[in-house]
Each structure stands twice: as C-alpha cells, then as structure tokens.
Amino acid sequence: MSVLLTGATGFVGRRLAPVLVDRGLDVRAMTRHPDDYDGPGQAVHGDVGDPDTLTDALDGVEVAVYLVHSLDDDDFERKDAEAALAFGKAAAHAGVRQIVYLGGLGADDDDLSPHLRSRREVEGKLAEGGVPVTVLRAAIVVGAGGISWEITRQLVKNLPAMVVPRWVRTKTQPIAIDDVVRYLDGVVGNDDAIGKVLEIGGPEELTYLVMMQQAAEVMMGRRLPIVTVPLLSPSLSSRWISLVTDVDTTTAKNLIDSMATEVVVTDHTIRELVPFEPTSYMDAVRQALTESGETPKG
Template sequence: MTSPVLVAGGTGFVGRRLVAALVEEGRSVRVMTRHPDRYDGPGTPVHGDVAAPATLAAPLRGCAAAYYLVHSLDSADFETRDARAADAFGAEAGRAGLEQLVYLGGLGRDGDDLSPHLRSRREVEARLAAGGVPVTVLRAGIVVGHGGISWEITRQLVEHLPAMVTPRWVRTRTQPIAVADVVRYLVGVLGHPDASGRVFEIGGPDVLAYAEMLERVAAIEGRRLPIVPVPLLTPGLSSYWLALVTDVDVRAGRTLVDSMVNEVVVTDPRIREVVPFAPMTYDEAVRAALREREDER
C-alpha cells in the first residue's frame, strides 16, 4: 500500500507506538486527533473526532487503510458512545473506499457471559464491518507496557501495598502480551492478503492467573507481596479500593475490574501463520515496561 494509512487513536497508549513503527517502515501515516495543533509526534496530524461524524470524511479521504484504536472506558455510557463512534467510522470508511480496517479488540470466548467492556468490544467489531470495509480484528487480553491502564494497576498495586487482599477472581486466567508485540501484530496484518476480514487472537507465551502476574512483578522488583483471597470483595468494592491505592481513573478501573471475571486466553493461534514471530514472555514484557518508565523519569 502506498496510499496514506490513518490511525484513529494514534495519540493513545498503543496508537503512538504504532504510528512510530509505521513511520519507521516508511509508511505515510495520518494521525487523527481532535487537537492537531498540539501534536508533536511522527506522522501527519489531521483533525477528526469519532464523536463528530462530520469530521471523519477529510482524514479518511485518499486512505487505503485505517486503524481503529478508540474506546471510551472513562465514560459512564461507554457502550453507547463506542457503538455510535464505530457506526460513524465504519460508514465513512466505506464511503471513502478503504480496503481494510484494523481493530484492536478484547479476548474472551463468545459463549461466555462477557463483561460490559468485552461485550462492547465485540459490538464495535460488528459495527465497524457494517460499513462494508473488510475488518481485521486482533483480540488481546492484558497489554503490558508503560502507561497502559491494566499495567499501571498491576504495577501500582505491587509497589504501593505491603500485602494484597483480593477477591476470588484473581485466580482467573489471562494471557498477557507486551505492547511491543501488539504493535508488531498490528503492523504485520496491514495489507496482508490472509488477514482481510479475519479475527485473530493474540497473546504472549504465558498463561497466568492475575495473582501470578502480581507475584511475578513483585519478584522482579525484589518485593514481597503476600496475597490473601477474600471471597466477599466484589468487583464494585474492588474498583473503589483501587482508587485509594492507584492513580488510575475510577470509572476506567471499574470497567476493567468487571472484565476480570472472564477468562481471556488464546484458543486460536492462527495469527502465527500470518505474522510469525516469538512474542516476549511476561517477565520480559514487565522488565521492558519498567525500563521505559525509568527512562522517562
């Protein structure tokens, strides 16, 4: 593809890393933002807002593909907002004649009683595709990297608490993945003939319970973190408790905590046939996140 690639959500946790990787590959990248005058990263900033459909035609015009990395987890009505935004973006992408949309969604078995967060991610997949452009979906669980909400919850709990009082759902299994590997997959599926219109599951090599993830971070940092399960600690109470010991937004934290009841593990590894490489282990991803945080200080 020689036409520009648009990244919606290009200033976010995953998006800014993706933009840098695409530019490094020699791609012409448009970064959609509500405030292009404030943008100072790689790529070309263009004005656009998924909540204002009239602003989407200009940034999409002339593009062959677009990434959709948008969510509204910090809003009380995030499901409604995300559904409307996906409708608008998918429809405008269709009118612009794009060849591919790439969306980063969430892991979780379709037959499970999915949390509102994961259910919303599934709905966005369908609404983006309704515009007629083939959508490549990458479903991920916890993404480990400096600045990511899930990672910040993990790191700050380990660093701020002498012991961890937890509900039973910390035994739920997940398959974390390094943010650098998420970006590698996102770049790899762009324009790939075997990725068009397909759903892929992505994860690192380790399947861990949330409690094990906390214990590993503690070990890497040379800390002790005794974990005491408390069955009556509900997700609702947990989210308020998180607000006391971390600086993560309460509403976004609650949304993610609600999702921790769902097992998020890769069951279909076919992405390895399309974008073959060996992802980082959880410990490697943690060390990379800690190094990046230290480098920014």
Template sequence: MGEASGTRVLVTGASGFVGSQLCRALVEQGSAVRAMTRRPEVYSGVGEPVAGDVFDQDSLGPALAGVSAAYYLVHSLESADFVAKDAEAAIAFGAAAAEAGVRQLIYLGGLGADGDELSDHLRSRREVEQRLGTAGVPVTTLRAAIVIGHESISWELTRQLAQRLPAMITPAWVATLTQPIAEADLIRYLVGVLDLPEAYGQTFEVGGPEVLSYGDMLRRVARILDGRPLPMLPVPLLTPRLSSAWLRLVTDVDPVTAGNLIDSMANEVVVRDDRIRELITGEPLGYDDAVRAALADCRRAGECW
C-alpha cells in the same frame, strides 16, 4: 508481513498508548501515517496530524480521504455510557471509511470466549467489531488481553498495586486466567496485518507465551521490582464495586476506567486460536521480559522507581 511500504494509513487514537507506538512503527517501515486527533495543533507524535473525532461524523470524511487503511484504536471506557457511545462511533466510522474507499479497517478488541457471559467492556468490544464492518469495509480484528507496556491502563493497575502494597486483600478475580502480551509483540502484529489479504475480514487472537492468573502476574512484578514476595489474602466477598473503591485508594488510574476494567476480570481471557503466528513470524516475549521492558520505559519517563 503485508507489502505495507508506501501505504497511506490513518491511525485513530494516535496520542494513546498503542496508537503512539503504532504510528512510530508504521513510519519506520515506510507507511505514510495520518495521526487523527481532536487537537492537531498540539500533537507532537509521529505522523501527519489531522483533525478528527469519532464522535463527530462530519470530521471523519476529511480525515479518511485518500487513505487505503485505517486503524481503529479508540474507546470510551472513561465514560459511564461507553457501550452506547462506542457502538454509535463504530457505525459512523465504518460508514465514513466505506464512503472514502478505504480497503481495510484494523481494530484492536479484547480476548474472551463468545459463549461466556462477557462483561460490558468485552461485550462492547465485540459489538464494535461487528458494527465497524456494517458498511462493507473488511475489518481485521486483533483480540488481546492485558498489554504490558508503559502507559497501558491495565498494566498500570498491575504495576501500581505490586509496587505500592506490601500485602494484598484480594477479590476472587485474582484467580482468573489471562494471557498478557508485550507491547512490542502487539505492535508487530498490528503492523503485520496491514495490507495482508489473508487478514481481510478475519479475527485473530494474540497473546504472549504464558497463561497466568492475575495473582501470578502481581507476584512476579513484585519480585522483579525488588525481589520481595507479595502475600495475598483472598476475600471472595470483595465485589467489583468494592474492588473499584479499593483501587481508587491505592492507584491513580481513572476510577471509571478502572471500574469498567475490573468488571472484565471475572472473564478468562486466553488465546484459543493462535493461527496469526502462521502469518506473522517471530517469538513473543515472555512475561518477565515484557515487564522489565515496561519498567525501563517507565523509569526513563521518570514516572516510577
């Protein structure tokens, strides 16, 4: 792990699922954290709140002033035009970081082979990777698939489907392979690459120890929840559009976000290069243990049973 103690760091998306946990972990290991938010007056998380919005270029300079590293954890999946919006925001943020003298940008992207026909969501993640660094600040990218943790949108889709349905009519994407990662392991990697010279300008793939289909994940969550099987009837003609409509009926996840994520579920997202484990030691949690930890957090929050 890099010598991060005392580093002044900006975390964008500090109020989000990953950002809130990351702020806490960074403070615990000695970093001075600025939590960038559009409404600092109501921010109640860890770190010093600072006003900033990646879609307001004038706000970025003051937020980045004096920091040596910045985490870029924002996206616009809830917007129909997220591809264009995220590309524009990445360029603006990278330019502001260069002008402020930031030494390292750290970005959380998505897994998926570059040669595949990637979904708009995953293609946008790749574009953001590239555009963040166009002004010259070294970017460290961590590419991940589903993050298993309370309030992760992808995990919420999995949990709610497994919890609310006695059986499922399933689209073809339930057979797609993915490599989920526990929230704790993702945070460990994000903290670990901070101020690590070997990580500057590098892209790393991160995941848990198991490669699973989405169907396998759903069945295992159902078993952990109440020990029951989750019968599935594949229906190949269930298109992404129909899948999104179906999810609106069964879950309370934002429908636009869910639709954009569903489009990505046709892409296999597995780790093909695990060299980050040579830089940052520690055994990642297995899927079942990650699920139990996420469910425990959900129950503590009173949001599931």
C-alpha cells in the same frame, strides 16, 4: 499506502505510528488537536464522536487503524457503538479497503462483561459499512502507561500486602505492548489478514495472582503477601483501586468487571501470518519498568 491511525496519541497508537512510518507508509495521525501533535506522520483533525470530521480525515486512505474506546465514561457502550458505526460507514464512503481494530479476548459464548461485550459490538459496528475488518483480540497489554499495567504496578508498589477477591485466580494471557505493535504492523495492508478475527497473546497463560507475584519479584526482588477473600465485589474493588492508584473509579470498574472472564488464546493463526517469538510476561514487566525510568530488581 496511506494509513489513517486513530488514537495516534494513545497508549498503543503512539508506539505504532513510528513503526508504520519506518515501513515507508503514508501515515495520517488522527487527533482532535492536530496543532499539538508532535509524533511521526501527518497530523489530521478528526473525532470519532463527530462524524462530520471523518470525511476529510479518511479521504484517499487505504487502511484505517481503529484504536478508540471510552472506558472512562459510564455510558461507554453506547458511545463506542455509535462512534464505530459512524467510522465504518465513513470509511466505506471513502473507499477504505481494510479497517484494523484492537479488541478483547474472550469466547463468544461467554457471559461477557460490559467491557468485553462492547469490544465485540464495536467489531460488528465497524463492519456494518461494508469495509472488511481485521480484528486483533488481546487480553492484558503490558507496557508503560497502559491502564491494566498501571493498576498492577501501582498496587504492587504502594501496598506491602494485598487482600484480593477470588477473580485473581482467573486465567489471562498477557502480552507485551511491543508485541501488540508488531502484530498490528504485520496485519496492516496484509491481504491474508483482511476480514479475519485473530487472537494475540504472550507465551504464558497466567492468573492475575501469579501476574502480581511475578511483577513483585521483578519490581522488588521479592514475593508480595496476598490473601484472597470470597466477598469483594467489582464495585468495592474499583473503589479500593482508585484509592491506591491514580486510575479513576469508572475505568477501574469497567476493567475489573472483565476479570472474572477467562481470556486466553485458543486460535494461533496469527503466529503463521506474523511469525515471531512473543515476549515473556516477566520480560515485558522489565521493559515496562525500564521505559518508565525504574530499575528492575528481579
């Protein structure tokens, strides 16, 4: 089976590529710079922002994995929608039978943030060409190099104490990057998953406050003093994060806007399709630290 993997050099894609290759699949790693690609699979040129490059990349492909977003761009909603629409149409023209997309959790009737609203829109745009889309919706993904995890890690590491807004008491359901990859691998080419929206998460529903406290325990072996305040807007929060971490202000704001929305798993169908026991949050933190060359202390 031939699989086109977009975002092959990204946080998720670079971990998924070797898993798909080990399965014996014919993996095409789509990148704007194929000469620089040194991962598994065959590097092919393609850019979702340039539809003319997609025809050759998708030729003969049965399954396409779509791992693309533009959170670091102020105009990400428009760009992501246009890219998804073009990709879906190109996939249909090439005869692709399944698109797999990693989206975001959150109830459809919520007042979604621009980030989560864009993820929903991308789901629909990918499907407009007629190819069935398998959507995996996730919340915070914990792993070395992931933006959400890097914000948590660097805040905990760089600050002796924190003053945080009320949204830290919002519930989310973090998931280890290895578990995300396992679910993605499990639905690629899986007839029972084609055309379905599936929710994925770790075993615990946690607030962002508890996540930071548990991360501090694992990283430093102690709790972190945290005080919540009623007034700290997403704009101010993002500027504060960009000062304390190496995450740029635009990306931070787009993520923080989503943190007032509860994002937890309400449908457990994925556990029947791809059965395994998900990793706990603290174990996911330990794995992320180890991969980064840091030694967990708790």
